Amino acid sequence: MKSADLLTSAHTESIQAILDKVESSPLGLDESVAQARQKTFGPNQLPEAVSPSIVSIFIRQFKSPLIYVLLLAGVISLAIEAFSDAAFIFVVLLINAGIGLFQEYRAEQSAQALKSLAAGHALVLRGGEVFDVDARILVPGDIVLVESGAKVPADLRLIDSHDLSVDESVLTGESAVAHKDATLSLTAETPLADRDNMLFAGSLVNTGRGRGVVTATGLNTELGKIATSVLGRVATKAPLIVRMEKFTHRITIVTGLVCVLLVGISVTQGASLTSMLLLAVALAVSAIPEGLPVALTVALSVGMERMAKRGVIVRRLVAVEALGSCTYIASDKTGTLTVNQLTVRQIQFPEQDQWGVSGEGLEPEGEIRATTSLDQASADLLVSNLAQTMTLPNEAVLSQRDGQWEGHGDSVDLALLVFAHKAGVSPTQCLNKCPEFAMIPYESERQFAASLNLVDGQLKVFVKGSLERLLPMCNTMRCADGEKDIDPQTITQQAFNLAARGYRVLAAANGLLDIEVNANASHELTTEQLQGLCFVGLVAMSDPPRPEAAMAVANCRAAGITVAMVTGDHPQTALAIAREVGFADKPNEVVTGTQLQEAVSAGQDQFDVLCRGARVFARVEPQQKLQIVESLQRQGHFVAVTGDGANDAPALRAAQVGVAMGMRGTDVAKETSDIVITDDNFSSIVAGIEQGRLAYANVRKVIFLLISTGAAEVILFALALMAGLPLPLLAVQLLWLNLVTNGIQDIALAFEPTEGNELRQPPRPPNQGVFDKVMLQRMLLSAIAMGTVAFGTYYWLLKAGWSVEGARNLVLLLMVMFENLHAFNSRSETQSVFTMNPLKNKLLLFSVIAAQLLHVGAIYTPGLNEVLGLQAINWQEWAAMLVIALSLVLVNEAYKVWRVSRTQSLP
Numbered sequence: 079m080k081s082a083d084l085l086t087s088a089h090t091e092s093i094q095a096i097l098d099k100v101e102s103s104p105l106g107l108d109e110s111v112a113q114a115r116q117k118t119f120g121p122n123q124l125p126e127a128v129s130p131s132i133v134s135i136f137i138r139q140f141k142s143p144l145i146y147v148l149l150l151a152g153v154i155s156l157a158i159e160a161f162s163d164a165a166f167i168f169v170v171l172l173i174n175a176g177i178g179l180f181q182e183y184r185a186e187q188s189a190q191a192l193k194s195l196a197a198g199h200a201l202v203l204r205g206g207e208v209f210d211v212d213a214r215i216l217v218p219g220d221i222v223l224v225e226s227g228a229k230v231p232a233d234l235r236l237i238d239s240h241d242l243s244v245d246e247s248v249l250t251g252e253s254a255v256a257h258k259d260a261t262l263s264l265t266a267e268t269p270l271a272d273r274d275n276m277l278f279a280g281s282l283v284n285t286g287r288g289r290g291v292v293t294a295t296g297l298n299t300e301l302g303k304i305a306t307s308v309l310g311r312v313a314t315k316a317p318l319i320v321r322m323e324k325f326t327h328r329i330t331i332v333t334g335l336v337c338v339l340l341v342g343i344s345v346t347q348g349a350s351l352t353s354m355l356l357l358a359v360a361l362a363v364s365a366i367p368e369g370l371p372v373a374l375t376v377a378l379s380v381g382m383e384r385m386a387k388r389g390v391i392v393r394r395l396v397a398v399e400a401l402g403s404c405t406y407i408a409s410d411k412t413g414t415l416t417v418n419q420l421t422v423r424q425i426q427f428p429e430q431d432q433w434g435v436s437g438e439g440l441e442p443e444g445e446i447r448a449t450t451s452l453d454q455a456s457a458d459l460l461v462s463n464l465a466q467t468m469t470l471p472n473e474a475v476l477s478q479r480d481g482q483w484e485g486h487g488d489s490v491d492l493a494l495l496v497f498a499h500k501a502g503v504s505p506t507q508c509l510n511k512c513p514e515f516a517m518i519p520y521e522s523e524r525q526f527a528a529s530l531n532l533v534d535g536q537l538k539v540f541v542k543g544s545l546e547r548l549l550p551m552c553n554t555m556r557c558a559d560g561e562k563d564i565d566p567q568t569i570t571q572q573a574f575n576l577a578a579r580g581y582r583v584l585a586a587a588n589g590l591l592d593i594e595v596n597a598n599a600s601h602e603l604t605t606e607q608l609q610g611l612c613f614v615g616l617v618a619m620s621d622p623p624r625p626e627a628a629m630a631v632a633n634c635r636a637a638g639i640t641v642a643m644v645t646g647d648h649p650q651t652a653l654a655i656a657r658e659v660g661f662a663d664k665p666n667e668v669v670t671g672t673q674l675q676e677a678v679s680a681g682q683d684q685f686d687v688l689c690r691g692a693r694v695f696a697r698v699e700p701q702q703k704l705q706i707v708e709s710l711q712r713q714g715h716f717v718a719v720t721g722d723g724a725n726d727a728p729a730l731r732a733a734q735v736g737v738a739m740g741m742r743g744t745d746v747a748k749e750t751s752d753i754v755i756t757d758d759n760f761s762s763i764v765a766g767i768e769q770g771r772l773a774y775a776n777v778r779k780v781i782f783l784l785i786s787t788g789a790a791e792v793i794l795f796a797l798a799l800m801a802g803l804p805l806p807l808l809a810v811q812l813l814w815l816n817l818v819t820n821g822i823q824d825i826a827l828a829f830e831p832t833e834g835n836e837l838r839q840p841p842r843p844p845n846q847g848v849f850d851k852v853m854l855q856r857m858l859l860s861a862i863a864m865g866t867v868a869f870g871t872y873y874w875l876l877k878a879g880w881s882v883e884g885a886r887n888l889v890l891l892l893m894v895m896f897e898n899l900h901a902f903n904s905r906s907e908t909q910s911v912f913t914m915n916p917l918k919n920k921l922l923l924f925s926v927i928a929a930q931l932l933h934v935g936a937i938y939t940p941g942l943n944e945v946l947g948l949q950a951i952n953w954q955e956w957a958a959m960l961v962i963a964l965s966l967v968l969v970n971e972a973y974k975v976w977r978v979s980r981t982q983s984l985p
């Protein structure tokens with residue numbers, strides 16, 4: 079097989095013809111063949127949208143209105159032949175662009191790194207064995223298995239399908255579900271959307287199972303052919319960033335007006351128009367928080383990186399912000415709150431006590447302790463009947479490789495296979511002896527799996543699943559002394575007792591089907607046929623809670639976040655786990671899917687009342703998850719919901735934070751989620767919330783610093799103007815001030831580490847904006863303190879007989895100190911600077927020290943000091959300015975003390 083476009087008409091060929099064409103077999107390719115083909119066909123991937131180069135990011139920096147303003151200033155300086163000023167302005171311009179480049183490049187980098195974490199995978203059959211592989215290694219001829227929730231990794235001609243339906247909207251744009259059938263034969267003219275014996279790369283499997291042979295990979299797939307239109311999609315900006323861009327816009331306009339006013343007044347007082355224009359530009363540059371949107375992007379992407387380290391992959395930047403304001407986590411049980419290592423511990427047959435099963439993990443070593451007066455032979459018969467019924471409708475694979483047991487597939491199914499081994503039933507032998515004719519695969523909304531097998535020349539069905547579903551299928555039950563009429567009460571009580579101990583309980587049933595056996599015809603198995611069966615027994619599996627879950631739940635409580643469990647499992651099992659983990663205790667905190675169903679017909683209010691009191695939602699169908707999320711949202715909650723299956727997608731989409739499981743989750747769940755938890759662990763969600771809150775707090779710190787310092791400069795100038803004094807700073811001095819105090823420090827604040835109290839406060843009200851009362855109070859207070867003190871100092875210096883140049887020199891030093899110290903004030907809204915270790919944010923410390931050194935350096939650099947109008951300063955003057963500057967710290971400290979005492983005196 080050589081040419082890539084051999085197979086454009088794969089849908090017209092028979093399965094055998096296709097397999098021949100791609101030189102493959104139902105057992106799949108051999109590894110060596112596959113590797114050779116990869117050389118011919120290349121990796122199965124679409125070209126990535128290229129990330130912008132450094133050069134293009136650099137060029138982009140010059141496309142901002144602020145830069146135009148600066149350019150204008152440079153040109154004006156040239157026009158009035160102030161060449162050194164002009165040179166300085168151009169240097170500032172370059173440095174500003176450099177800082178912007180650094181910031182944007184960083185944000186871009188972390189976005190890229192996260193993208194590569196999300197590579198697709200596929201189940202491939204090679205040399206008769208199933209492997210879970212990186213989808214990029216697929217080649218034409220590979221046999222690929224798909225199941226509900228999966229994303230199709232390449233174009234496939236189906237060779238086998240069960241109840242298979244897919245969403246092909248990426249390709250066809252139609253959101254209707256397409257039903258697929260391997261047995262169809264189609265004509266060449268069949269349009270893409272109707273090629274129902276094919277699966278196309280990029281489509282999502284809604285229900286069922288399928289198996290197909292790869293006919294095209296990478297750019298040769300139907301998706302590849304339209305790939306250019308799918309690529310190049312721009313990432314959406316976080317709403318917070320958009321709000322801040324708008325905000326910056328508004329400030330720009332206000333500052334612009336102030337500047338115009340300033341120029342107007344000064345000119346009427348006799349200043350020269352050009353020099354005033356220059357100053358207006360400089361003031362605008364300093365006061366406008368132009369770095370804000372980028373600094374915020376950095377803060378959010380730093381949050382994103384930190385979350386990635388804690389196992390939380392953020393798929394949309396908005397989730398960083400959203401995670402921070404979560405008030406409710408609706409979590410899965412299995413694998414999230416529990417370790418997802420299921421082990422069969424107890425089995426129970428009608429009219430018998432519970433029998434223990436020993437052994438741990440996947441190692442099929444262990445025995446069944448039959449506590450009974452039965453003879454060995456009768457006990458063995460019961461056990462092997464149960465083991466067989468658990469083994470046949472089972473999709474997991476348990477195999478021994480190099481002496482190690484390895485499992486693949488659903489963890490419930492795996493535990494059952496391990497149990498079968500312990501019971502002396504080998505799954506492979508069993509399947510050879512009783513070939514499978516049809517199957518109803520397990521889907522969580524069905525709560526059972528069934529298979530139709532040929533046993534001793536007769537067709538027999540085997541069913542395993544929840545007792546609630548199986549009981550109505552059974553008329554009789556298998557006892558040691560034969561088949562009897564079923565006793566549903568006793569069996570239900572048995573299951574209840576097992577569930578109350580936290581076990582996940584599965585029931586088994588089987589029975590002969592009254593159908594003519596025809597080995598050649600294909601048999602169908604439908605749910606309607608599952609009737610008149612014989613109940614076999616119960617299996618109880620333990621799945622211990624994750625050791626860290628209890629701690630994480632306690633953290634949630636301290637953080638004012640409600641935790642609840644949404645599970646398809648038995649209410650007793652769910653409550654037992656919830657008790658162990660510590661978020662529910664009383665039986666009335668459990669609500670079942672049936673109760674919810676009834677409440678729906680009783681009306682929305684009834685439903686909301688039910689949801690409000692519940693901490694455990696049990697026997698819930700996946701579709702009900704959406705109703706639960708919507709009800710919680712109606713009650714004002716900001717909901718994070720977890721999900722793993724295809725049918726969790728609506729709930730994941732509706733919730734403010736959709737959390738998909740990285741290990742257990744299907745592709746569909748991951749694609750619709752906002753964040754993915756790589757280890758499926760509940761405590762990772764809590765860690766994500768902590769980081770989300772921190773990121774949001776850091777965003778506030780950046781905003782606080784930039785706005786309050788900008789406002790301070792405006793106040794200083796306004797006061798000087800009102801007092802009729804000469805302007806307190808030259809244009810170049812303002813630019814210098816902006817350069818040494820803002821560029822790096824705001825970014826440094828984005829890296830601020832945790833204060834340790836993120837999870838010890840209630841969640842931020844979701845509708846509360848950044849500029850709440852605290853923010854406004856602090857900003858006004860700081861800006862007024864800086865502006866008036868700087869003005870007072872200037873005023874006093876002039877009155878004391880200093881020259882204007884000398885006074886400006888000191889005021890500039892004071893402002894540099896103010897703004898540098900203010901960076902430390904910004905580190906926390908509640909904690910005193912004196913209790914915060916400055917080494918915890920080395921970038922901030924370094925940038926502040928660098929700013930001071932730069933300023934001192936500039937004073938003694940010939941040429942530069944002339945341009946900036948700087949003069950040497952003796953140490954007394956220096957110390958005096960520092961003491962004055964410290965007043966700002968005192969004001970901020972006083973505010974923190976006042977606020978903390980106030981919040982503590984509240985109830």
Ligand SMILES: Nc1ncnc2c1ncn2[C@@H]1O[C@H](COP(=O)(O)OP(=O)(O)OP(=O)(O)O)[C@@H](O)[C@H]1O
Nearest residue numbers: 410411412490520522525526527543544645646647
């Ligand atoms: N592999 C399986 N085969 C047959 N029945 C199963 C299987 N797995 C689970 N069940 C039945 O379906 C019920 C629901 O299980 P499911 O795994 O869907 O719950 P879930 O909603 O995913 O819960 P959790 O939050 O615990 O993951 C179980 O209680 C069990 O009775």
Ligand SMILES: [Cu+]
Nearest residue numbers: 508509511512
């Ligand atoms: Cu068998």
